[in-house]
Amino acid sequence: MNQLLGNCTVVDARAHPVKDAGIWVTGDRIAAAGPYSEIASQARAAGPVVERDLNGAFVTPGLANMHTHFSLSLPGSGGNAVKDMGPHDLALYMADGARRTLDCGVTTVRNVAEKDHADFALRRAINAGRAAGPRMYTAGRALVCTGGHGHESGDTMECDGPVGFRHGVRSQIKAGADLIKVMISGGIAGEHEGIATPQLFADEMAAVIETAHAWGRKVTAHAGPAEVIAAAVELGLDCVEHGYQLTPEVARQMAAKGTALVPTLLVTRCKEFFDELGVPEWMQCRSLGAGPRHIESFTMALEAGVEILLGSDMPPFWAFEGTNATVRELENLAEHLGPERALHAGTRGPIRWLGLDNDLGTIEAGKYADMIAMDADPLDDTSAFRGVWFVMKGGVVTREDQR
Template identity: 85%
Template sequence: MALPNQLLGNCTVVDARVLDGVSPQKDAGVWIDGDRIAATGPYAEVAARARAAGPVVERDLNGAYVTPGLVNMHTHFSLSLPGSGGDGVKDLGPHDLALYMADGARRTLDCGVTTVRNVAEKDHADFALRRAIRAGWVPGPRMYTAGRALVCTGGHGHESGDTMECDGPVGFRHGVRSQIKAGADLIKVMISGGIAGEHEGIATPQLFADEMAAVIETAHAWGRKVTAHAGPAEVIAAAVELGLDCVEHGYQLTPQVAARMAERGTALVPTLLVTRCKEFFDELGVPEWMQCRSLGAGPRHLESFAMAVEAGVEILLGSDMPPFWSFEGTNATVRELENLAEQLGPARALHAGTRGPIRWLGAEDDLGTVEEGKYADLIAMDDDPLDDTSAFRGVRWVMKGGRLVRDEEQR
């Protein structure tokens, strides 16, 4: 019997149906050797190869559907919205904050989210957490992180330690380089207002063109992609022309701007939950002004998302709400994926939560599909997610890098 977080070594997963976004496989075997997939295919063939290589631990998943682990591309383990709940996070000391974030990482992995993209975390605690996860000191997903988000003086999110205030092209170039120096995998920049800033609106532009150009040019010169918190179409359009790689939220797109995003290869992480989560806001004591702004933006947000889908923009899964948060009968990651599926359909939603994000992260050689040579980051559920995305509500088995981190049958 394998225990949670035990490296299974030469392991064969048996009697599974593998869905990896490439080609569905029934009655499949997945041979896991160490932390990587050694082979996939018909069970009898894979099992024979594995047994020939040495002693085998076989795990019968009883016909479960196996997919790559989910990827959440808009994560904040140190999120602190306005209100009493957020104030409690802001008041944490550095040691408490690290432990709080580590607990969030553990809970995220337990949900079947094996990779995250952190897009603004407090005081560079994310880099310590990333090191701890890689070293095996704490359980958690693979982390790609932006460090602190860059923002103009007084701009969106300036109140917290998860942003760095900059002004002018020189200031923003320095901001990019400072995050890369700290270890950032990507750069996040706030180019407009949002729903959580009391003295701004969603449509408030916050960077001039030369400042946006400085961020994108500098980051690209260092081999880093740039994602931008952005709401209004005009601001997004200007950034897309400058080479922006990804838009977060995109509350107020137009068909023309969505079409240009598709042409330029600019992805969208729509974070649909943030404009339809009153229960979450109430739980955190979020003030009325923010709730009204957020929930009031919902209808236009959905229209904007539909425009992006129609234009062929690459859609990527990201919740903004903590990935593990219990919400509407499931966790925030799955609930966001269900919202995406209403427009995308189950197959494209699976792509948006697995292969698409991994490709954006540049990690497709190692992750994103169930194929030979890739890391054994796998999840299993009893229902078919290609029939209904809500199948992910039933994730019962989670593996990351060949280590079993959740097994409902052993609990």
């Protein structure tokens, strides 16, 4: 089907905004984008076309959330309810989360630990058109040492020693993993650990990174303390999740090595979310108490030139502080990055890390037609994403609010 989107301004992280723009979509890809009169002539000359008036909206690429859990189960009553789900309930729960995530304007996610490999079934269902959801790039189960961060749930796999961790990497790749997630330190959700607790030895980290890279997979690591991060970065780590306790030296090392950071700023400023899930006091105190150092660490990364990528950790669709978790995290980033760099962190940056920039991340000919529309200009204020009312994924309109 040919579609022509008009009466809009195209905004992406590649070039200056195009006002009075037209976007011609053929099938699931963008055929052309540019000045409306020129694009409309091309589209109409090609045959019958469905024309959509976007009422002066601003159109950006769909958002990409790089720290996603559709089966998150934190300590507390809310998390226990998810842990207690059988496989059928869990599959439906995750599918509902995927649908709601797409409705928020998130058209690509990177899943970084999901329960019992249900993520692979969900990915297949989305790709086959049996379920609605974003494009999923998933790590399967995260790798942890025995008793390590997150070991209590089916979204991790316990390993020990270099041989054990090599087996862990290969087992996730065998199941269909697009990347590998490893827990190399403690965190905020482990009762019997601290954020700074190192959990892998150097030979274990090397085994994960070397094996994953040999199979063409990148590695991202849950990590808090600077010294643990430094060791992993030196071994070739591709991305750090959280990075609660960076130092300027380690941030510069990350920038020099091209190691990205997904800071997940929400996780140390989300008391309302914790209360909703019945998260126990010990975890709330650890998380919220880590907030000032977390921001300081994030600022060090910015100053060093580390690549910053959007990731919420909180389920992407979760209603939080008047919007959804993805947009709220993007607003947190924009407080420090500014709207233009925040747009990059939420669209083109993640897509480049995933190696998908030939197909996604910008609005130009040849890319998949993954686009969202809103009434306000996101280059003026990132909060414009609170007003997403139109979502297209692969040329299919999945949300179009009545205007």
